[in-house]
Amino acid sequence: MLKVMLIDDEKIALDVMEILLNEIGGVQVISKCQLASEALASAGKLQPDIIFLDIEMPGMNGLDAGKQLSALCPDAEIVFVTAYHQYAVQAFDARAIDYLLKPVSKERLLETLQRYARLKLRHSELEGTIFQKTPEVKGKLQLKVLGSLELYDKNGKLMTWRTKKTKELFAYLWLHNGKPVHRYHLMDELWPNIDSEKAQALFHTTLYSLRNILKSEGFFGKVEFGDERYWMNTDWISSDFERLEELLDRAGDHAGEQQIEEMLALYRGDLLEMEYYQWADAKRQELRFKYIHFLEKRLMEAKGGNRRILESRLQQLEQL
Incomplete structure (x- = not known):
């Protein structure tokens, strides 16, 4: 049975959500809070599976509370609930699994629970694979490439690059998604107007820098070489x-x-x-x-x- 925490400054909203969840079944509401501070005080001990969190509340708003709740309950999934459309971008930036608009219907709530179930199923299917058994790191790094390129470390901090070419080499190998690329073709793409000898020197310096950055984050052997070709495993991104x-x-x-x-x-x-x-x-x-x-x-x-x-x-x- 899923353990659920409900957080909303309106008592009637909490009661309605609890009724809907009970009608759906398979869920236990373990806590109902009208203030974010109340939830933060008990979440670490309760360790809910799903947290339904209102965004606009007195004191601390839901977006800020969500960050702290995620730290207290790393295995919990956040679902934001609000009467306003404009928070969608911020909600998904906060890595919520869903964003519900009030009034919430039972059908829409069921869809959220099904999404949670699919998410956990995908995670369980990875258990026992070679990726899960890699000892040096847990979790994936978050990469944003729509607009600008931003790579975030395991703590959610924006990573920096030693050189612009190190960043570009990473982007190039990532976009090829594990497909081997001949080293001369790679050099031609990244250093098109430089003679071959100098391009090779720059390439190997850049490659060394990239591998060191990945090692510093706990990812070893991700950039591989064989038959004059380079490729990067991307299962960690x-x-x-x-x-x-x-x-x-x-x-x-x-x-x-x-x-x-x-x-x-x-x-x-x-x-x-x-x-x-x-x-x-x-x-x-x-x-x-x-x-x-x-x-x-x-x-x-x-x-x-x-x-x-x-x-x-x-x-x-x-x-x-």
Whole structure:
């Protein structure tokens, strides 16, 4: 049975949520709090599986409370609940698994619980694999590449790069997703206007720097070499690009309002837009076309506020 904590400054909202969860079944509400401070005082001891958290509350708001609750309960998943649309981007930036708009229906709440179950199933399927048995590190690094490239360490801190080329080499190997690339082709892509001998020296210096950065984060042997080719295993990285592609591929015509909001929040800009890597142009345009096609299709079906949001996003993309 799932252990659930409810946090909302409105008592009636807490009671309604508890009633809906009891009607669905398989859930035990272990705590109902009207203040974030109350929840923070008890969460560490209770260790809930899911925390339903209102965003607008007196004192500490839900977004700030969510960060502290995640630290106290690292295995818990956060679901933000609010009456306002405008917090969607911040909610998913806080790595919530869902974002519910009030009034919450039983059907929508059931969808959230099913999403949680799918998430935990994927995690359990990885148990016992070679990736889980690697002793040097736990968890994945978070990578953002929609707009600018930002790689966050295991503590959520933005990582820095020794040189711009180290960052570019990482991006190049990551985007190839484990596909081997011939070393001369790699040098031509990253150092196109430099003679071969100097390019080789720069490449090996940059490669050494990249491997050292990964080692410092506990990731050993991720950049491999064989048959004159280099590749990078990427199972230790979770990215906004992969999540967006997953939503575009799997959601398609069946995307719900929540999935659309998540896609809008994810697409902060084109793939590696702020990095100006010419070798990424083809993939950048491919993803952009896919995303625009999806928005145009959904625009034909949308009404009211959702239609205005989609129109605004399309206009922004057309101006770029």
